[in-house]
Amino acid sequence: MMPSLARLGAALVLVATASLATACAATPPPAPEPTSTSAATPSAPAPEATVEPTQAPPAGDPTCETLISDGTVDDFASIGWTSRAEPLYIGGIEVPDGLQCVWADFEGPAGDHLQLFGWAPIDADAAAEAQEELQKQGWLRETGPDGVYITEPPETTIATDDEGYGMTYLFADGWVKLADTKQGLILIEWPRG
Numbered sequence: 713m714m715p716s717l718a719r720l721g722a723a724l725v726l727v728a729t730a731s732l733a734t735a736c737a738a739t740p741p742p743a744p745e746p747t748s749t750s751a752a753t754p755s756a757p758a759p760e761a762t763v764e765p766t767q768a769p770p771a772g773d774p775t776c777e778t779l780i781s782d783g784t785v786d787d788f789a790s791i792g793w794t795s796r797a798e799p800l801y802i803g804g805i806e807v808p809d810g811l812q813c814v815w816a817d818f819e820g821p822a823g824d825h826l827q828l829f830g831w832a833p834i835d836a837d838a839a840a841e842a843q844e845e846l847q848k849q850g851w852l853r854e855t856g857p858d859g860v861y862i863t864e865p866p867e868t869t870i871a872t873d874d875e876g877y878g879m880t881y882l883f884a885d886g887w888v889k890l891a892d893t894k895q896g897l898i899l900i901e902w903p904r905g
Contacts, residue, residue, distance in 0.1 A: 774902045776813035779829055781901050788827070792817050800830045800890065802842035802881060803849060807832040812890065828879070830890030831902045839883045846881070859884035863894060 776795035777785050788795075793815050800810025810832030816825060834842070843862055847853055850865040860883040869878030877894035891897045 773809070774811050774831055776811070776815070776829075778904060779811065779813055779831055779902045780899050784899055788815050792820070793827075794818060800832045800888075802888070802890075803845040805838075805842055805845060807834055807838070807842075807888065809833055810888075826892070827896065828890065828892040829896070829900055830888075831900055832888050833886060834883070834888045835886070839888060842881075842888070843883060858882060861894060 776797050794817075796814045796816075796818065798812045798814065800807045800812040810830065812828065812830035815827040815829070839860075843853065843860060846862045850868075852863045852865060854861045854863070861880055862883070863880040864878045866872075866876070866878070871892060872878050873893035873895035875894065879890070879892050880894040880897060882889045882897050889897050889900050891900065
């Protein structure tokens with residue numbers, strides 16, 4: 713009977729050892745506790761940390777090809793559309809350093825098939841003035857999580873998106889976007905990261 717108990721004891725020791733090894737492997741080691749010493753230990757100087765930017769700054773000013781995604785540019789090119797760059801106006805106010813791009817088939821017959829995108833840096837005072845001018849002309853104001861949307865009134869809208877919005881400006885901190893519909897604003901990817 714003793715040999716059976718010896719085997720049973722050996723098996724229990726193996727199970728306990730395996731359980732302990734598994735538990736130790738799954739548990740991270742405790743953090744070392746800080747200690748204070750009266751004498752400083754000499755060490756090599758720590759290497760200087762380099763901070764990598766999470767996004768590269770945009771190169772240069774926006775163009776009609778960089779204002780929107782490469783895929784959108786490719787889609788327009790595949791149907792024979794090209795772009796025309798123009799100054800960006802908000803009502804009667806030209807926005808310095810602004811860009812408005814009209815994408816269409818300029819070689820084909822005249823029509824209303826086009827896409828419009830714009831972007832400009834704008835300070836808070838100029839943005840407030842532009843919004844006020846648009847609202848005096850009957851444009852509608854909405855505040856959303858991305859900023860202030862100013863949309864043309866429904867009675868003057870030529871084309872609308874799925875939600876009934878026509879030409880829309882989005883004013884945010886330091887910039888303004890423009891698209892021929894509110895949903896079209898999502899296609900503007902400037903500044904690119």
